[in-house]
Amino acid sequence: MDQITQIIAVLGVFLYWLILGGVATRIVIKRRSVGVSFSWLLIIYFLPFVGVIAYLLFGELHLGKARSSRSKAMYKPYADWFSALYQHNAHQPERQSDYASSISKLCDVQLNIPSLTANELVLQQTPEQILNSIISDINHAETLIDMEFYIWHPGGLADEVAIALINASNRGVSVKLLLDAAGSRLFFKSSWPSKMRNAGINVVAALKVSPLRMFFRRMDLRLHRKIVVIDNTVGYTGSMNLVDPKCFKQSDGVGEWIDIMVRITGPVVPVMNTVSAWDWEVETNERILPDMPPEAHCTDTSSLVQAIPSGPGMPEEVIHQVLLQSLYQAEHKIIITTPYFVPSEQLLDALVTASLRGVDVNIIIPRKNDSTMVKWASSSFFTELLAAGVTIHQFNGGLLHTKSVLIDEEHCLIGTVNMDMRSLWLNFELTLAVDDVKFAARLGQLVQAYMDDSDILTDEEWQQRPMYKRFIEQVFYLFSPLL
Template identity: 85%
Template sequence: MDQLTQIIAVLGVFLYWLILGAVATRIVIKRRSIGVSFSWLLIIYFLPFVGVFAYMLFGELHLGKARSSRSKAMYEPYGKWFSTLYSHNSHQPDKQSDYAASISKLCDSQLNIPSLTSNELELQHTPEQILHAIINDINHAKTTINMEFYIWHPGGLADEVAKALISAANRGVKVNLLLDAAGSRQFFKSEWPKAMKKSDINVVQALIVSPIRMFFRRMDLRLHRKIVVIDNHIGYTGSMNLVDPKYFKQGDGVGEWIDMMVRITGPVVPVINTVSAWDWEVETNERLLPAFPDKAQCTDTSSLVQAIPSGPGMPEEVIHQVLLQSLYQAQKKIVITTPYFVPSEQLLDALVTASLRGVEVNIIIPRRNDSTMVKWASSSFFSELLAANVNIYQFNDGLLHTKSVLIDDEHCLIGTVNMDMRSLWLNFELTLAVDDIKFATKLKGLLQTYMDNSDRLSHDEWQKRPMYRRVIEQVFYLFSPLL
């Protein structure tokens, strides 16, 4: 019996090391960034069994067999829809700045989605302003309302949005609501889904989380987009979830969440609607491709906009590439706002290099964060940034959740993307590249109010932090590529 036990033990150890070697080989041949590969190798070798199991669940971008098959079948019809936009009268490459032209060429080759002018943008930055505007537009909807959010949390003005949707559905408006199952779990536990379905609102959970599904699809893959499209004519996107901050995460000790959204009219709205239709079809197998935009007229207040979606089924790293291109092109000033700052090696190098070549680089992040892991990982980059004279501002008046990049006070990126690995490589996201000095000036004013309510981190003060903090930072730095 002892000999049999020994044989079983030896075979078990051999089998484990065989699996370990296979997983390690898989990590290496995937040819991801060195940091990502190194972090996963650390996990699988230093956390026996747990590390291998974690990699099987979270290590690769598995969308699921059914969704993957649908996505492949969708390439051709959606590609044709986007290609038609190149003949639209709002596609005017000659009106692009050099900055916009390089971003547009990148998106042409990667996404086959053109930049479009003749868009009217309104920057909204208070919860009351944003939610009341959405409610007002819902109340005037005539045919369709398509909405998708990572988080819908009941309470306050969010409930007023729900009531407006039910009222719209009762008067004959077709309402489709797609919500991430994990982010909106409180909504799905409330009475609202049942009430909405009674009014024939299509309420769908995206990427449902369950013990069984975790073996067939990566569980931390999330629908992170925030989109509202009304009558294929009015659109919203930005950083804000469908929440009233006064009723959301009040017990986390980080203050109210601070966000912004952009209200849009013009030819880019059907593009955003098509991105939403893509997500809807991936989840439901129902095609909702919208009508093409009407002929547009450019005015003195029009903005040139490039819509940039990302996520499974779309070209990898496209938003990461756009971010890098934007930073490389900066000549005078960069202002970044993000709640979760865990940059890739390439983004860190681009920021440091920009500062060293004389560009004023400002990064605004919340002083208090709802993610302890991200807080420590983020801090691990401060020394290198401060040594290169990058300005780091810590926002004091709540959890700054706005995601934006402003280049030379003239061009900007705004949307749902955090500057971390999860947003850049994993989740379904949406960013707008806006080439319009007038709009950029408005964004500049908002970002200045953020900086006015922040404390600038001093390099000398940072160097005085205790040793235990440095040790914790370095531990989280090793795993930062996975956050």
């Protein structure tokens, strides 16, 4: 009996090391960044069994068999739709600045989506302004309303948006609402979904989470886009979820969330609507491609905009590539706002190099963060950044959730993307590259207000932190590529 037990134990150990070796080999041959591969190798070797299971569940980008099949079948019709935009009169590459030209060429190759001019952009920066504007546009909707958000949290002005949608549906407007199942779980537990469905609104939970699904799809894959499109003519995107900050996460001790949205009219709105239609079809298998934008007319206030979606089924790391290209092009000043700062090796190198070659690099992050892991991982990069002369601003006015990059006060990126690997590699995201000095100036005024309400972290102050914090930072640094 003892001999049989020993044989079983030896076979078990051999089988485990065989599985471990197989997973380790797969991690290496995937040819991701060294940091990501190293972090996973640490996990699978230092957390027996648990590490292997974690990698199988979260280590690779599994969209799921049904969604993957749909995505492949969707490529051609959506590619044809986007390709037609190159013949649209709003595609005027001769109007692009040097900043926009290189990004546009990258997106031409990677996404086959052109930049378009003749867009009118309004930067909105308070919850009241944003939500009341959305409500007003919903109240004037005539044919369709398409909305998708990571989080819809009931309460306050968010409920007023829900009432406006119900009223719109009751007067004959087609309303589709796509919400991330995990991010909006409290919404789906509330009475609002049934009220909306009773009014004829098509409410869908994207990427549902359940124990059974974890064997067929990566569970932490999330729909992180924030898109509102009304009548295919008015659009919104930015960092704000469908929440009233006065009613959202009040017990977290980080203050109210600070966000921005951009209200858009012009030919880029149907592009945003087509991105939303892609997400809808991936989830529901229902194709509703929007109409092409009508002929456009430029004005003195028009902006040239490149829409840049990312996520499973789309070219990998496209927003990461655009962000790197923007940093490489900077000549004078970079201002980044992000709630979650866990950069890739390439982004860290681009920021350090920009500062060393004389660019004024500024990073604005919230002083208090709702994610302890991100807080420690983010801190692990400060020493290198400060040594290179990067200025780190710690915002005091709440949880700064705005996601923006301003380059030389002339060109900007604005949208849903955090500066972490989850946003840049995993989630469904949307960024707008705006090539307009006037709009960049308005964003510049806003981020300057953020900096005015921040404390600058000095290198002297940073060097005085206790040893235990340095140790914790290094531990989280090892796993930062996975956060």
